[in-house]
Amino acid sequence: MTVPVVNGSSCLSLYGQNKDLLLQAINFYTNVVGFTKESDESGTVYLGSDESKVIIKLEVSDKAPSGSEVKQITERLVSLLGVNDWRSIESCITLMVKDLNQLVVLLEDSNYPVQISPNELYPDEVYTVDPLGNVVGFTVCFNPLTVNPPVKKLGPWKPEQDSMSASTSEFSKIGDNGGTSKKRRNIAVMTSGGDSPGMNAVVFAVVRAAIFRGSKAFCVMEGYEGLIRGSDYIKEMNWQDVRSYLSEGGTNIGTARCMAFKERKGRLTACKNLIESGIDALIVCGGDGSLTGADLFRKEWPSLIKELKDTNAINEEKYETYKHLNICGVVGSIDNDMATTDATVGAYSSLARICQAIDYIDATANSHSRAFVVEVMGRHCGWLALMAGIATSADYILIPEKPASSKDWQKQMCEIVQKHRAKGKRKTIVIVAEGAITLDLKPISSKDVKDILVNKLGLDTRVTVLGHVQRGGTAVAYDRILGTLQGVEAVKAVLDCTPETPSPLIAITENKVVRKSLVEAVEITQSVATAIEERNFEKAMSLRETEFVEHLNNFISMNSANHNEPTLPVEKRKKIAIINIGAPAGGMNSAVYSMATYCMSKGHTPYAIYNGFTGLSRHESVRLMDWLDIEGWTSIGGSEIGTNRATPDETDIGMIAYYFEKYQFDGLILVGGFEAFVSLDQLEKARSMYPAFRIPMVLIPATISNNVPGTEYSLGSDTCLNVLMEYCDVVKLSASATRGRVFIIEVQGGNSGYIATFASLVSGAQASYVPEEGIALGQLEMDISSLKEAFSIERGISKAGKLILKSTNASKVLTTEVLADVVNQEANGEFDAKTAIPGHVQQGGLPSPIDRTRGARFSIKAVQYIEETFDDIHPYRYEMNFPTDDKKVQATAAVLGVESSHLKFRSIRKLYDFETELTKRMPKKISWNEVRDIADQLVGRTRLQK
Numbered sequence: 001m002t003v004p005v006v007n008g009s010s011c012l013s014l015y016g017q018n019k020d021l022l023l024q025a026i027n028f029y030t031n032v033v034g035f036t037k038e039s040d041e042s043g044t045v046y047l048g049s050d051e052s053k054v055i056i057k058l059e060v061s062d063k064a065p066s067g068s069e070v071k072q073i074t075e076r077l078v079s080l081l082g083v084n085d086w087r088s089i090e091s092c093i094t095l096m097v098k099d100l101n102q103l104v105v106l107l108e109d110s111n112y113p114v115q116i117s118p119n120e121l122y123p124d125e126v127y128t129v130d131p132l133g134n135v136v137g138f139t140v141c142f143n144p145l146t147v148n149p150p151v152k153k154l155g156p157w158k159p160e161q162d163s164m165s166a167s168t169s170e171f172s173k174i175g176d177n178g179g180t181s182k183k184r185r186n187i188a189v190m191t192s193g194g195d196s197p198g199m200n201a202v203v204f205a206v207v208r209a210a211i212f213r214g215s216k217a218f219c220v221m222e223g224y225e226g227l228i229r230g231s232d233y234i235k236e237m238n239w240q241d242v243r244s245y246l247s248e249g250g251t252n253i254g255t256a257r258c259m260a261f262k263e264r265k266g267r268l269t270a271c272k273n274l275i276e277s278g279i280d281a282l283i284v285c286g287g288d289g290s291l292t293g294a295d296l297f298r299k300e301w302p303s304l305i306k307e308l309k310d311t312n313a314i315n316e317e318k319y320e321t322y323k324h325l326n327i328c329g330v331v332g333s334i335d336n337d338m339a340t341t342d343a344t345v346g347a348y349s350s351l352a353r354i355c356q357a358i359d360y361i362d363a364t365a366n367s368h369s370r371a372f373v374v375e376v377m378g379r380h381c382g383w384l385a386l387m388a389g390i391a392t393s394a395d396y397i398l399i400p401e402k403p404a405s406s407k408d409w410q411k412q413m414c415e416i417v418q419k420h421r422a423k424g425k426r427k428t429i430v431i432v433a434e435g436a437i438t439l440d441l442k443p444i445s446s447k448d449v450k451d452i453l454v455n456k457l458g459l460d461t462r463v464t465v466l467g468h469v470q471r472g473g474t475a476v477a478y479d480r481i482l483g484t485l486q487g488v489e490a491v492k493a494v495l496d497c498t499p500e501t502p503s504p505l506i507a508i509t510e511n512k513v514v515r516k517s518l519v520e521a522v523e524i525t526q527s528v529a530t531a532i533e534e535r536n537f538e539k540a541m542s543l544r545e546t547e548f549v550e551h552l553n554n555f556i557s558m559n560s561a562n563h564n565e566p567t568l569p570v571e572k573r574k575k576i577a578i579i580n581i582g583a584p585a586g587g588m589n590s591a592v593y594s595m596a597t598y599c600m601s602k603g604h605t606p607y608a609i610y611n612g613f614t615g616l617s618r619h620e621s622v623r624l625m626d627w628l629d630i631e632g633w634t635s636i637g638g639s640e641i642g643t644n645r646a647t648p649d650e651t652d653i654g655m656i657a658y659y660f661e662k663y664q665f666d667g668l669i670l671v672g673g674f675e676a677f678v679s680l681d682q683l684e685k686a687r688s689m690y691p692a693f694r695i696p697m698v699l700i701p702a703t704i705s706n707n708v709p710g711t712e713y714s715l716g717s718d719t720c721l722n723v724l725m726e727y728c729d730v731v732k733l734s735a736s737a738t739r740g741r742v743f744i745i746e747v748q749g750g751n752s753g754y755i756a757t758f759a760s761l762v763s764g765a766q767a768s769y770v771p772e773e774g775i776a777l778g779q780l781e782m783d784i785s786s787l788k789e790a791f792s793i794e795r796g797i798s799k800a801g802k803l804i805l806k807s808t809n810a811s812k813v814l815t816t817e818v819l820a821d822v823v824n825q826e827a828n829g830e831f832d833a834k835t836a837i838p839g840h841v842q843q844g845g846l847p848s849p850i851d852r853t854r855g856a857r858f859s860i861k862a863v864q865y866i867e868e869t870f871d872d873i874h875p876y877r878y879e880m881n882f883p884t885d886d887k888k889v890q891a892t893a894a895v896l897g898v899e900s901s902h903l904k905f906r907s908i909r910k911l912y913d914f915e916t917e918l919t920k921r922m923p924k925k926i927s928w929n930e931v932r933d934i935a936d937q938l939v940g941r942t943r944l945q946k
C-alpha cells in the first residue's frame, strides 16, 4: 500500500486522545480485519486495504470528541447497542469515512464478529463494538455531533412520507432485527381518560426522543379504544408529525374513556393488536384510572399472550418475542390524584384557568358585595379546590379528603365567612370540589352551599360551575416542561427496561423527574379511594402526598388568621419583619400575604418594611400588617410593600440596625433575588457588630432570573416563563403565517440563561443563546445553516414559524439587532429575520398559580424556620463574644431553596463563600444544563461544546 496524501475527505480518520486505545485499534484492524499498516515521519499511522481502497489515518489528536461529546455519543450507543451502562464504554472513537457502505461491506466480509448498528436518526453514522470491546463510530461527517438531524435527514417534506424510515432504508440490511431488539424498540405512546393540557407535550417528547435514540415511534389513537381497534389506530409517527404539538391544548392523538378495556376480552384484543403492530414498548399517559388499567394490563400480560398462543392467534416466535410487556406510565390528568407524584401533567394548567376565573369573579363579587360558590373539577380529589383556595385566598373550601358532617361544615363555613365579613371583607368566595362529600359520603353540591349562604347568612349568592373550561386551552409552561421532560424520561425508561425491571411510573418530586414503581403508585392511589369508601378519612389523608397535607394545613391556618385564638402561647410569639428586595417578581405579594396571615394565626406580629432597606433607613418605613389591608394580595402582581435593589451596606446599615433594635424584631424574612442574597450576607456578617441582627433571618428567593445560589427555583420565574411563553406563541404564529420568517426574541435574566432555556423548551425554539455559553461564531453558523435548510425544505408547504431566543447578556457584540442583520444577510432573500423584545413585560402581571401557591408554602416554612431556630441564636443576642464561626448560629441566616427533590434551608455563609460566582451574580453550579440538551435534541439542534 502506498501512503496517500491525506486530505481529510479522501480517507478515513481515526482520532483519539487515548494512545493505548489507538494502538489497540491499530492491532485490531491490522491483525483481525487484515488491513496493512504504514506510518509517516510524523508518526501518523495509515491503515488500508488495496482491494477496498479504504484508508484509515490514526492520530492522537485534540480533535477527538470532548468528554461531554463522548457522553452524548455513548448515551446514543446505549440504545443502539443495548449497552446497559454507558459508563462501561470507556471511550468512543469516531472514524470519518468517505463511503460508509464500502466500509460496512468490508467489515462484514472480514468474517469477524463485528456487530454493526445503524443510527436511524443519523443515517450517515454507524457504530460497532469491535472484538476488543472498543466502541467505534463511523461517520461521513467531520464531527458526528455537528450533523443537524431532522432537517438534514428528512429530505423534502411531504405530508404522507415517512421520512425517517425512508432515510434509513439505506441501512436496512445492517443491524435490522425486525424492530424487536432490545436496542431499537418500536415505542408507542397513547393518551387516555380526560384530556389534559400538556398531554401533547408528552406525545411530542416521546415521539422525538424515541426517534432521536434510534427507535421507531408510534401513537395509539383514541386511548384504549384505539388499542382495541388496532390497525389504523396504531400509527407510526415521524419527526415532523408532532411539530406544532407543544403549544396546542387537549390531546391531538385523541383520548377516550373505554369500557371495553375494563373487560379481559378487550385487553386480549389489545394485546393481539399491539403484537401485530410490532410494538414492544407502550407509554400510557393518563390519570389514575388509565394507569390502573395499564397496571392491570401489565399484570395480566403473561396470561393474555399465552392465551393468544394457545389459540394460535399468534405463533411461537411472536410469543417469545413479546413475552414481556414493556409498559411505562406518565401521569396526565387535571385532577392531580395519583399517588407518589407531586404533580400530574395538566393540573397546573387547569389551576391557572380556575384562578383566572376566580380573579374575574372577585371583581364582580366585590362590586356587589356578593358571595360566589365556585364549583371546580375533581371527582375524587380536592387538589384543584385546595390550591385554588390558597392561590385566590378563598374564604372556604369543600374537598372530598376532609369531609365533615353536614352540621359541622355548615357551621364552620358560616362562622368563617361571618368573621371575614365582620372585618370588612365585601366579598365571599367558597370553592367546592365536584367530589365534595359529607362524613357519611353524601355529595355536597354547589347548590347546597349556596342555600346555606343565603338562608343562614342572608348573602346575595351566585353559583359558577366552571366545567370543561378548566380542561381546555393550551398548557401553562410548567405542564409543557413536565410533559416534555417526563416524555423523554419515559423513553429512556423503556429503553433501559429488562424483563426483570418493574414497570416504571414517571413522577416528579419537588423539582426532580424521577422513576417510581407503577404498581406501587396504583396500589396507594387505590387504597386512598378504599379508605374514603370505608370512611377512614384519617388513613386517606395519611396516604396523600405530604405536600397536599402541608397545603391543607397552611390553608386552614391562613384562613383562621387574626380571628381565632392564636395557637402559640404568649411567650413563644415573635415580632417578624418582612421585606422585599430587588426587582418585582410574581408571587412576592402572595408570599407576604401568606407569612403575615400565618403569623397572625400563630400569634406572631408581622411587620412590613416598606420600600426595601432604603425605605427603612430613610423613612423608618415599618408598618404593622393589617388583615383587611392585605386581603386579596395573593392575586396581585408586583410588590405591594415596594421593592428596590439597595442592600443594607449601600443604604445605612447602622440605621437599619437601629430600627431593628427599636422594634425588637425577633426574625426577618427577605423576599427577593440576588440583591436580597447579598443583603442577607451583609446582615449575617454584621451580626458581630450589631446585636440587632442576631435573630433568625430567612431569604425566600424571588426573581425572574432564577439566579439565587442555593435554589433551583425562585418565585417569579414561573410567572415570567408563562408571560414569555405566551409571547413566543404569538410571535411564532406570526412567523408561521408569514412562512419564511425567523424571530430573534430578546430575553431578560441578567447573566442567567434559565428563562431563555426553559422558554426555548416550551416554545420549541430552534435555538437559544445564553450568557453561560455566549454565542460562538461556529454555533451561529451552524444554526443559520439549519435555518437555511429548514426554510428551503419547508417553504410554502408547511407553516413552521421559527424562533431564536437570545438572553440579553449572551453576547456584547452580537446584539439582538446584529443577530437579525447577520441572519438576514446570510438568508440572501430566501427568508428574513425580525427582532422581538418583550422587555419588562417579562416581570409579569398577575402572578401564576405556581408562584402564588409556592409563595404561600415557602413563606410559611420560613416562619416555621424562625420559630425553630430562634433558640439557636437568641442566647447570644447581647453576648460580648458572638460566636461568628458557630455553624449552628450561622445556619440561622439561611436561604430556603429547592434542590432536586428537596426543600432545604442552606446557610448564607456557605452559599455566599463557596457556591457563588460573585462577579457574575450567579450560582457556581447551574441545575438546568440537561434541559438545554433536551431542548436542543427535540428540535434537532446540534450544539458546539466548549
Ligand SMILES: Nc1ncnc2c1ncn2[C@@H]1O[C@H](COP(=O)(O)OP(=O)(O)OP(=O)(O)O)[C@@H](O)[C@H]1O
Residues within 6 Å of the ligand: 192, 193, 194, 195, 224, 256, 257, 258, 259, 260, 261, 262, 263, 286, 287, 288, 289, 290, 291, 292, 293, 294, 296, 332, 333, 334, 335
Ligand atoms: N380498573 C380498570 N381496569 C381496566 N381499565 C381501566 C380501569 N380503570 C380505568 N381503566 C381505563 O382507563 C380509562 C380512563 O380511566 P378514567 O375514566 O378513570 O380516567 P383517568 O385516566 O383517571 O383520567 P381523568 O380522571 O383525569 O379523567 C377507562 O375508560 C378505562 O378504559
Ligand SMILES: O=P(O)(O)OC[C@H]1O[C@](O)(CO)[C@@H](O)[C@@H]1O
Residues within 6 Å of the ligand: 193, 194, 195, 257, 287, 333, 334, 335, 377, 378, 379, 434, 471
Ligand atoms: O369530561 P368528562 O368525561 O365528563 O369527565 C369529567 C371528569 O374528568 C375530570 O376532569 C378529570 O379529567 C374529572 O375531574 C371530572 O369529573
Ligand SMILES: [Mg+2]
Residues within 6 Å of the ligand: 193, 287, 288, 289, 333, 335, 337
Ligand atoms: Mg381519574
